[in-house]
């Protein structure tokens with residue numbers, strides 16, 4: 001463990017000072033783009049103003065023989081669109097640390113686009129040692145190339161070992177921005193008997209006891225991911241970083257996608273991945289607090305201006321604890337309103 005004073009020291013001579021607080025950014029959807037496909041890349045300028053984050057994906061879903069083209073496409077994309085002017089984050093998902101690709105990817109990204117990339121997403125993070133490694137590598141490269149703003153790190157939680165170590169991963173470096181649940185790889189790592197990318201499974205349910213009169217027994221589908229979510233959200237909240245839901249692969253089932261995203265939102269997540277343009281609007285709606293809830297939260301704040309005491313609103317008891325919940329909701333809405341005129345109008349800010 002580093003000392004308290006050592007934690008925020010730059011890891012290389014000439015590297016930028018680490019962030020002390022995470023930059024305040026709205027990240028409701030992280031929109032995945034396959035950067036080796038020129039046809040899709042050509043649309044990024046049009047899609048970017050509709051999302052909070054564009055992510056250039058170099059890892060799974062990019063064929064092995066297209067890794068070089070995806071890296072080149074990422075650099076091109078970082079130059080073709082002025083993401084900063086649009087207020088849109090630019091993230092890159094690199095290949096995992098035991099792959100033959102990640103080293104050249106990180107070196108090229110920092111050299112050619114170091115000042116334009118906000119976050120590097122690291123897949124299959126197993127423990128804090130993976131973050132220590134990439135943290136040092138980034139600091140050395142940032143120093144070498146005169147990058148002035150540290151690139152943040154985002155870990156995907158998608159191995160059993162990673163889940164076991166998520167608390168240490170979340171606190172491994174001041175670069176840590178957040179963690180996403182990666183249900184597809186995690187299912188494989190755990191030997192779950194599924195073939196899906198996230199969401200529930202009709203076979204995972206609880207069933208009521210048999211009825212003496214032989215009537216059918218009610219049963220309800222349960223959430224396969226609840227334990228992992230709870231562990232991830234607590235680890236992230238404790239370390240002051242953001243938890244996210246990852247991919248939802250059933251592009252043809254927007255209803256289930258919305259429910260999965262909503263469960264994540266209610267549990268404390270800041271956003272989710274969008275794999276297809278149709279998932280952008282779903283994430284935007286779900287991860288923007290409901291205007292009616294925001295209006296109610298504002299009434300709580302107004303009823304208890306100093307955040308203490310007790311009040312009744314519409315038959316519901318309010319006190320310091322509900323005041324804090326209301327503040328979370330209103331602060332989130334204000335941050336979104338500052339970026340998104342549509343929601344500013346809906347919230348009346």
Ligand SMILES: CC(=O)SCCNC(=O)CCNC(=O)[C@H](O)C(C)(C)COP(=O)(O)OP(=O)(O)OC[C@H]1O[C@@H](n2cnc3c(N)ncnc32)[C@H](O)[C@@H]1OP(=O)(O)O
Nearest residue numbers: 032033034040043047057060061184185197247275276277
């Ligand atoms: C487990 C994990 O690791 S998840 C993360 C890895 N996976 C990904 O990143 C997948 C990203 N998404 C995709 O590659 C694609 O959306 C797919 C393969 C899922 C579906 O692609 P398609 O079958 O082409 O979808 P569809 O035909 O509905 O596309 C409609 C349009 O949207 C475009 N489009 C599809 N996905 C995207 C995207 N992610 N970003 C931008 N445009 C897209 C298509 O090019 C198509 O454009 P066109 O009408 O001009 O031809």
Ligand SMILES: O=CC(=O)O
Nearest residue numbers: 158182183184185
């Ligand atoms: O990378 C994401 C996953 O679900 O696996």
Ligand SMILES: [Mg+2]
Nearest residue numbers: 060158182185
């Ligand atoms: Mg994965």
